[in-house]
Amino acid sequence: MSESPEPLPKLSRNGHALHCIRCLSGLPSSQMEMDASRLALVFYCLGSLDLLGVLESKSSNTDREAWREWVWEQQATGGYGTGFRPSSFMIGAGSNAAEYGEYDAPHLIMTYTALLSLSILRDDFSRLNRAGLLKFLEHCQRSDGSFCSFPNSTESDLRSVYCAFAISSMLDDWSGIDVPLALSFISRCRTYEGGYGQEPYAEAQGGTTYCALAAIHLAVSSPSKSLSTPPLTPAQRRQTIRWLVHNQHASGGFRGRTEKDPDACYCFWCGASLQILDVKALVDTRPLTEFLGKCQFKFGGIAKAPGEHSDPFHTYLSLAALGIYPPEIPEESWRFDTLDPLLNAKEDTARWARDNIPLKPRS
Amino acid sequence: MDTPPALYAEDPAWADVVPIPQYEGVSPLAPIFYTPEYKDATDYFRGILKTGETSERVLELTERIIRMNPAHYTAWQYRYKTLLALGSNLEDELRLMDMYCIKYLKTYQVWHHRRLLVTLLLPAPSTSPSPSPSSNPNPTHLQTSNPTLALLQLQEELDFISRCLSADTKNYHTWSYRQWLLSYFNHPRLWRGEVKWVERLITEDVRNNSAWHHRFFVVFASGHGEKGEDAVREEIAYAKQKISLAPNNASVWNYLRGVLDHTHMPYSTLKSFVEPYTVEQEGRSEDVVDLEDPLPSAGAELPCALAIEFLADVHEQEGGVEAVRKAVELWKSLANEYDTIRKKYWEYRIREALATQQ
Numbered sequence: 015m016s017e018s019p020e021p022l023p024k025l026s027r028n029g030h031a032l033h034c035i036r037c038l039s040g041l042p043s044s045q046m047e048m049d050a051s052r053l054a055l056v057f058y059c060l061g062s063l064d065l066l067g068v069l070e071s072k073s074s075n076t077d078r079e080a081w082r083e084w085v086w087e088q089q090a091t092g093g094y095g096t097g098f099r100p101s102s103f104m105i106g107a108g109s110n111a112a113e114y115g116e117y118d119a120p121h122l123i124m125t126y127t128a129l130l131s132l133s134i135l136r137d138d139f140s141r142l143n144r145a146g147l148l149k150f151l152e153h154c155q156r157s158d159g160s161f162c163s164f165p166n167s168t169e170s171d172l173r174s175v176y177c178a179f180a181i182s183s184m185l186d187d188w189s190g191i192d193v194p195l196a197l198s199f200i201s202r203c204r205t206y207e208g209g210y211g212q213e214p215y216a217e218a219q220g221g222t223t224y225c226a227l228a229a230i231h232l233a234v235s236s237p238s239k240s241l242s243t244p245p246l247t248p249a250q251r252r253q254t255i256r257w258l259v260h261n262q263h264a265s266g267g268f269r270g271r272t273e274k275d276p277d278a279c280y281c282f283w284c285g286a287s288l289q290i291l292d293v294k295a296l297v298d299t300r301p302l303t304e305f306l307g308k309c310q311f312k313f314g315g316i317a318k319a320p321g322e323h324s325d326p327f328h329t330y331l332s333l334a335a336l337g338i339y340p341p342e343i344p345e346e347s348w349r350f351d352t353l354d355p356l357l358n359a360k361e362d363t364a365r366w367a368r369d370n371i372p373l374k375p376r377s
Numbered sequence: 378m379d380t381p382p383a384l385y386a387e388d389p390a391w392a393d394v395v396p397i398p399q400y401e402g403v404s405p406l407a408p409i410f411y412t413p414e415y416k417d418a419t420d421y422f423r424g425i426l427k428t429g430e431t432s433e434r435v436l437e438l439t440e441r442i443i444r445m446n447p448a449h450y451t452a453w454q455y456r457y458k459t460l461l462a463l464g465s466n467l468e469d470e471l472r473l474m475d476m477y478c479i480k481y482l483k484t485y486q487v488w489h490h491r492r493l494l495v496t497l498l499l500p501a502p503s504t505s506p507s508p509s510p511s512s513n514p515n516p517t518h519l520q521t522s523n524p525t526l527a528l529l530q531l532q533e534e535l536d537f538i539s540r541c542l543s544a545d546t547k548n549y550h551t552w553s554y555r556q557w558l559l560s561y562f563n564h565p566r567l568w569r570g571e572v573k574w575v576e577r578l579i580t581e582d583v584r585n586n587s588a589w590h591h592r593f594f595v596v597f598a599s600g601h602g603e604k605g606e607d608a609v610r611e612e613i614a615y616a617k618q619k620i621s622l623a624p625n626n627a628s629v630w631n632y633l634r635g636v637l638d639h640t641h642m643p644y645s646t647l648k649s650f651v652e653p654y655t656v657e658q659e660g661r662s663e664d665v666v667d668l669e670d671p672l673p674s675a676g677a678e679l680p681c682a683l684a685i686e687f688l689a690d691v692h693e694q695e696g697g698v699e700a701v702r703k704a705v706e707l708w709k710s711l712a713n714e715y716d717t718i719r720k721k722y723w724e725y726r727i728r729e730a731l732a733t734q735q
C-alpha cells in the first residue's frame with residue numbers, strides 16, 4: 015500500500031444482526047409491498063445471521079425449529095408440481111395449505127430462497143417433494159428457454175432462469191429443465207458492453223449479469239451432467255471482465271450500470287461475477303470495504319448507499335460481498351467465512367444444500 | 378359523488394361477498410402488520426377468488442389492492458382476467474395505467490400489465506422476433522384492424538414512454554418496455570424515428586447509458602437500423618463528437634467499442650483520433666478544426682483514462698514486441714496515476730499481454 019490508509023471503521027456486526035432479527039419478528043405496514051416476496055426477505059435475514067456467524071447465538075433451538083416449520087408451510091403441491099410460495103398471503107383460512115389452486119401457486123424465486131433458508135437452518139430435507147419440484151421447473155419453462163416466476167404467468171426474466179438452474183444444481187438433477195434452450199435465452203440477453211440485460215435487448219445490468227454467469231457456470235460445473243457448451247469465448251470473457259471491473263467506482267463501491275452511482279448490492283453482484291470468472295484478485299478490496307463501511311446505517315443494517323436507510327436485501331448482499339472480498343488486513347469485526355458465489359450462500363451452507371437436497375446423498 | 382366506505386366490510390354493495398381472512402398456520406416469520414384497509418381488501422379478494430366472480434366491482438377491488446401494494450402479482454393477474462371476461466374497454470384501462478406507470482414507475486408488474494394490454498389491443502405482425510408476453514391467443518375482436526390506426530396507437534405509446542422517461546431518465550422497466558414494444562410490433566415506420574428521438578436524450582445527458590444502449594439496440598442489435606458503411610461511419614463520427622465534448626464518459630467509449638466490435642473494425646482505425654486525449658491538455662491553435670477527428674474541448678480533463686485504455690488496446694491488437702511495450706507503458710500509467718482504483722486490473726493486463734508474447 016502506498017499511503018497509510020485511514021483505519022477502517024468497525025463493522026457493527028451486532029447492529030446488523032439485530033436489524034435482521036427485528037425484521038424476522040415483524041415488519042411495519044410500510045413494508046406491505048413485501049407481501050408477495052416475504053420468503054425472499056426471510057432468506058436475506060437468515061442469510062445475514064449465517065454470514066455473521068450468529069445464527070445459533072441469536073436464536074434458540076425452539077426458534078429455529080419454528081422458523082423451519084414456517085418455511086415448510088410454504089411448500090405446496092398442485093397441478094404444476096411442487097414449490098414454495100412467498101407466504102400465506104393468498105391462502106384463505108380453513109384451506110389445506112399443502113395444496114394450491116389457480117391463484118396461490120408456488121413461485122420459482124421463492125422456491126430457490128426456501129431451499130437456501132432451510133439449508134441455513136440445517137434441515138434434513140426429508141419433507142422435500144423432489145419429483146414435484148422437477149415437475150414444477152418443467153412447467154415454468156417457456157418456449158423461448160426462459161422461465162416464468164409461477165406457472166402460467168407471463169412474467170419471465172433472467173432471475174427466474176438463474177433460480178431454475180440453482181434449484182437443478184442443488185437437486186443434482188437437471189431433468190426438469192431444457193438446459194441448452196435456457197442457455198440460448200441467456201446468450202440472447204448479452205449486450206455489446208459485455209454484461210447481460212434482464213431480457214433480450216435490455217441494457218446490461220450487474221444483477222442480471224450475475225444471474226447469467228452463475229447459471230452458465232452452474233450448468234457447466236454440474237458433476238452429473240457434462241454439458242459440452244463452453245461457458246464464454248475467450249473474447250467474451252475478456253469483455254465481461256472489463257465491463258465488471260469498470261463498474262467499480264472511484265469511491266470503492268460498484269455500480270450496476272455504466273455511469274450510474276455505486277450501490278452496495280452491486281458489490282456482490284459484480285464482485286461475485288468476477289469470482290465466477292476466476293479473477294477476484296483484480297478487485298481492490300480496501301476501497302470496497304471502505305464504501306460498505308459508509309453504507310452502514312446508524313441503527314443497524316446496511317443501506318444501498320451512504321446516508322440511506324438499511325434493508326435486509328442490502329445488508330445480506332453487502333455481507334456476502336465481504337465473504338468474497340474480506341479486507342486484506344482484517345480487523346476482527348470484518349472477518350468472514352468464505353462464500354459459494356454460484357449458489358450465493360456461505361460455503362458450508364452450500365455444502366449442506368448439496369449434501370442433503372439431492373435424492374440420494376452422494377457417497 | 379359520495380366517497381365509498383373505507384372498508385368493504387362496511388359497504389352494503391359488498392354485503393353479499395363472504396370475506397376470507399388470511400390462513401394462519403404455524404407462527405409466522407417476518408409477519409407484516411397490515412393496515413386495516415389492506416387486510417379488509419385482501420380478505421374480500423380471497424372471497425372473490427373463491428366464487429370466481431368477474432365484475433366491475435372486482436376491477437375496483439383489485440385497483441384498491443394495487444394502490445396499496447403494486448407488487449401484488451395475484452391482484453394484477455386477476456384484474457387482467459376480469460378485464461378479458463368482461464370484454465372491458467382496454468383503451469380505458471391503458472389510460473388508467475398511464476397514471477399508475479408514473480406513480481409506480483419502479484414496479485415490474487405495472488409494466489408487465491401494460492405489455493399484456495398492448496398485445497391485446499394491437500395486431501402483432503407475424504414476423505415479430507419477440508415472444509408475446511401473453512400465452513392467450515389474441516382475441517381478434519379487440520384489436521384494431523386498421524393498420525394506420527395501429528401505427529398511430531403505437532406512436533402514442535412511444536410518446537407515453539417518453540413522458541415517463543422525462544420523470545426518471547434511467548428507469549430500467551421503462552426502457553425495456555420501449556425495447557420490447559419496438560421489437561415485438563416491429564413496424565418499419567416505428568423504427569424510423571428512434572435514432573433522432575434517442576439523440577435528444579443523449580444531448581440532455583451524455584452519461585445516460587440507457588440512452589446509449591438504446592441507440593445501439595436500434596442501430597445494430599435490432600437488425601432494423603440503417604445498414605452499410607455510411608451508417609457505421611456516421612455512428613463513429615457521432616461518438617467521436619460526444620467524446621470531444623466530455624471525454625471522461627464510459628458510456629460513449631463502450632458504445633464506440635461496441636460499434637467497432639460489431640462491425641469487426643480494428644481499433645487502430647481510431648488511433649489518430651484517440652491520441653490527443655491521452656496526453657495533457659496543451660496550448661494549441663484553436664483554428665485547426667478537424668471534422669474527422671475532433672480534438673478535446675477546451676475544458677476537458679486530460680489525459681483521459683478511457684482514451685489511454687483504448688490506445689493501449691490499439692497497441693495490443695497490433696502485436697509485436699514494440700507495440701506491446703507501448704501498451705505496457707500506458708497500462709502502467711493507468712495503474713500508477715490515472716486509474717489507480719483498477720491498479721490490479723491494469724497489472725493483470727500487463728501480465729496477460731506479456732504472457733501471450735512468450
Ligand SMILES: [Zn+2]
Binds near residue numbers: 277328
Ligand atoms: Zn441495490
